[in-house]
Amino acid sequence: QVQLVESGGGLVQAGGSLRLSCAASGRTFSRYTMGWFRQAPGKEREFVAAISWSGASTDYADSVKDRFTISRDNAKKMVYLHMNSLKPEDTAVYSCAARASWTIVTDASEYNYWGQGTQVTVSS
Numbered sequence: 001q002v003q004l005v006e007s008g009g010g011l012v013q014a015g016g017s018l019r020l021s022c023a024a025s026g027r028t029f030s031r032y033t034m035g036w037f038r039q040a041p042g043k044e045r046e047f048v049a050a051i052s053w054s055g056a057s058t059d060y061a062d063s064v065k066d067r068f069t070i071s072r073d074n075a076k077k078m079v080y081l082h083m084n085s086l087k088p089e090d091t092a093v094y095s096c097a098a099r100a101s102w103t104i105v106t107d108a109s110e111y112n113y114w115g116q117g118t119q120v121t122v123s124s
Helices: none
Strands: 003-007 010-013 018-025 033-039 046-051 058-060 068-073 078-083 092-099 118-123
Touching: 003 092, 018 033, 018 092, 018 118, 033 068, 033 078, 046 068, 046 078, 058 068, 078 092
Parallel strands: 010 118
Antiparallel strands: 003 018, 018 078, 033 046, 033 092, 046 058, 068 078, 092 118
16 A cells, blocks of 8 residues: 655746655555656646656656656655746646556556645746
8 A cells, every 4th residue: 555645736937846746655665656647627637757666767748858857765755746947738736646566657547546636836
């Protein structure tokens, strides 16, 4: 079992930066692939970024590539999403998720555990 709690969301102007954090509980955190997803009002949940258990492999949605960076600290059981050059279209509830597998996937249905989400609002 893994429990996930996100933090770090807020209101930021376009062009600004935020760092989201996801705190995990559970003894086997380092065995999980971790992902960030987002859902804007009236839209489906979409993949943002994912990172392998070791941190050696990452994947990003095209819309955030070169602006967002995912990282993890297994000793602290934390996952981070560094967001730069934010745009109004990045406004959404951001959730972290854990997948009990070695491989990175972008399909939300493949993730086993979810946090409650944190709101990110980017003003123009």
